[in-house]
Amino acid sequence: MGIPLRTERLWLVPLDSAADAADVHVAFADPEVMMYWDEPPSRDVGETAGRLAGAVGDYWTVRDVDGGPVLGLIGIMGGVDIPGLQWILRRDVWGRGYAGEAAIAFVEYALGELGLERVEAWVDIANGRSIAVARRAGLTERGRLPQRYPHRDRPHETVVMGRARLAEPTVVLNVVVELPVRDVSGTSGLFENVFGCTVLFTEDDFAGLGIGAWSGGRRIHLVTDERPSPVRLSLETVTEFDAIHARAVAAGVQIGQYPVVQPWGRREFVIALPDGHEVTVSGPL
Incomplete structure (x- = not known):
């Protein structure tokens, strides 16, 4: 279990999948928030709770330092070659820079205290907000993938954004x-x-x-x-x-x-x- 993290305006607190499900459901049930997610919106709080309990990785809730409900989640998806950075925020707090602020703090923690060598985020190329968040946290484009999520009506191009703990020279720039x-x-x-x-x-x-x-x-x-x-x-x-x-x-x-x-x-x-x-x-x- 991780430790709470403090930024200027936010607390990042390790997720309690049962206690936090109702607050997190506000984001998970919103079709606009879930537009680029790899799963469709949750139908009820129980489904959200099940998703949180079954998530592979470590997640923190995003909270205002002055209190109030959970604003969203940020964390590291496990079970993959390179730990995957994920985040989601309620739509009523979009536009305040919270996602970028949380991502900066969390990436520093992941590459520091957690000792990870690399983190990466897979972002739909049309999701300009999330690409901007990844860039604020120091992630840069590392590759692209074609993907198709079953609940979406068409395939999409995914940008792989990544950051390493230590500077890594590119050994091979391209293959012709x-x-x-x-x-x-x-x-x-x-x-x-x-x-x-x-x-x-x-x-x-x-x-x-x-x-x-x-x-x-x-x-x-x-x-x-x-x-x-x-x-x-x-x-x-x-x-x-x-x-x-x-x-x-x-x-x-x-x-x-x-x-x-x-x-x-x-x-x-x-x-x-x-x-x-x-x-x-x-x-x-």
Whole structure:
């Protein structure tokens, strides 16, 4: 069990899942508060109490130093490779900077007294409030993931925000795929039209393709080779799965495997490129 933490305006007090359930339920029952959560809103206090009792990790309630009901929760999700920072606040106290204040104190505690090497937060890319909270606590972007929660009507892109106890130099900044092809120009056009790649530069026997529109992102290099050896690529997408499949069919590209649902909870199909390469396209269910 952790210890209470004090900030300028807040007390962070270790959670009592039974005693605090009614107050916490105000947040857990609010659809707007739960918009980006990995579970739907709670239907009643009993369901909230069950969630709190079954949570894997250590959580603290967020309280005003002057007293009153619990304002929210902050804590560390366990059972994962890197402890996951989570927080939630009642909507009637949004906009006061409480989440950022609590996150700053808690991250310092987690990387200090708790002795954790790293903490990270998984945030929906559309959740600007939570991204700002993570940044206030010193977390920076470390990666991105496609996700789909069962109760939400569509997949979303998750930003992985993280912070280490000690400064960590980046050993490998990026990995660039190099694909040998007979026709650099033709293959470049295919990747542009089907996968939405951006042509960064091109020569007679070499081309650089960007995945996404931003500088410094993931890349694919195409290199001329009269006898290319087949390569297998995997391409993850968030919401463009069906659109990529439709564009591939419209372009007359051979489909090596039509869309299927895999046992690990993703959809996949395979595109067979002219040089014998295969691209497996996967996305959330």
